[in-house]
Amino acid sequence: MPWHAARMPTPMRPRSAPTATASSERIDGLRIRAHRVDQDVRGAGRVLREVSFDADPGRITVIVGSSGAGKSVLLQTLAGLRAPTGGRVLHDGAPPGRPGPRFGFVPQDDVIHRELPLRRTLVYAAGLRLPPGTAPGDIDERVDRVLDVLSLTDRADTPVGALSGGERKRASIAAELLTRPRVLFLDEPTSGLDPVTAAGLLRTLRSLAEDGTTVVLTTHVLADLPRCDRVVFLSPTGRLAYTGEPADLCAAFGVGTVEEVYEAVAGGSRAQDSMTSEAGAMDVSDPAPGSAAAPTRPRSGAVRQWLLLTRRAGALMWRNRLTAAVLAGSPVMIVAMFVVLFRPGAFDASSPDPGTTAMIMFWIAFSAFFFGLTYGLLQICTELPVVRREWIAGVRIGPYLASKVATVLPLLAVADATLLAVLRALDRLPAAGWEVYGSLFTSAVLASAAALALGLLASAAVGEPGQATLMLPLLCFPQVLFSGAFVPVPRMPLPGEVISWAMTNRWAFEALGSGVGLEPLWRRGASPLGPPLLRSYGDTFAHPAARGWLVLAGFALLLLGVTWAVLARKCREGAVRSRAGG
């Protein structure tokens, strides 16, 4: 007999399901209230209209409706991740505050890295979400427990990317269960799961609700409905068509099956009684001051987050073949080009080749820039949904960006040092002391750092890795043209000169040229080409290299600051919109 053909029994509460959380302490679930919520979405107009209902602690609320009815938008609005256009959403009687570690949101996308083994991924997730001082043993215990609860123990050592779609979905949910969340929002958690796995997942959510957590989910799977406590049925126009017990759904529309309810709702039917009773009973005129959903436990400190994120970024980089190929390939390719492009001995004071010396300095500056830019471009756009999700859980953007710098900058320094060492060994750079090479290395590393910051900014600003790749020529061309190497800055018209001020490559080129002593070489070297070239370049290399270093460091800090602001905005405005794309 189909479930909807009979009066609904009480929701399934299997005693055999392992409890979702380790502690016997009851969870203080979040009280959610939606009152006459309207929601406009750019490009789609009004998606939700006057939606009112409560989602209570210890209960599972399921949002259903036809495709495009606004279920995901409602879920995000309830979670406080979209501010309603009209009406209000209250968390514990107050406007939603910034979510924290005990706020779980599982969007339809994967929100965990794919490269690392599942257990390791969860250990990092736990470290970032659990309060400072949580012992490593406790973290391991929690990870083991959620793996067990979600039947993933035997997949613990499998890279997340090698899990099946259903397993990955459960893995995303596992990350949210680590903290005994007060509230858990899930966008279509059972889609793509086989019926047995889906039923098992609902049992896990039931056990979480029994501990006190407020659970809200969307679904298209009819079998999920009787396993929940409250159904919120949206009409295709985003109005509330029904809210109440699953058992009363069919009767409220005077039909026999849930499919017929969908048809009735599509035809404009609404179950008036159940809708109006709740909206009318609410008193939301005087919400408590302040905001709710603030983390009830302290989030982990900035330094701890930075350390964890740095370790994880290193592990991810190590495992990501594309990144590894870019990291290793660029320096090798550039050294090879140097060797075939330039003859040795250009810096020999007895017979210098001034034009070549300038070009070598330019290409070192550009190589350092290129390393930094390419390393940075792939860093954020490849994991933006994860960043957004972790921001919701309390991870700060400052430590996140600092972890990127801490992971990538040492690699850039190694690439720059290798470049200089190989060029010296091949006699493309002069025989000079540590002072000169210290200056060249500092200039190159700062050029790479500024380019890394530019790459991170572009990576944060674009929507996906494909767009980041398109940015590469866009960012490189002006750095070449306005560097002052091909057309010396004193020879540029005013607009060109102004643009050159904004090019990090210009400052790196000048600092490198100054550090290696181009000016004295050209002035006093044996080549007659030196003095006219010097006249053309004017005072390009006359300033101490430290001036260029200061400018490059300033650019790096400025660009990192802008990256921080862009990421903060993206996290605030679109923490969960990755599926919808905006």
Ligand SMILES: Nc1ncnc2c1ncn2[C@@H]1O[C@H](COP(=O)(O)OP(=O)(O)OP(=O)(O)O)[C@@H](O)[C@H]1O
């Ligand atoms: N970022 C966005 N930009 C433009 N339109 C959007 C965006 N997000 C949602 N929409 C639109 O809002 C409406 C509701 O979308 P939503 O994803 O909430 O529907 P849904 O009921 O969850 O659909 P489905 O069951 O297919 O997932 C749709 O018309 C959708 O196209």
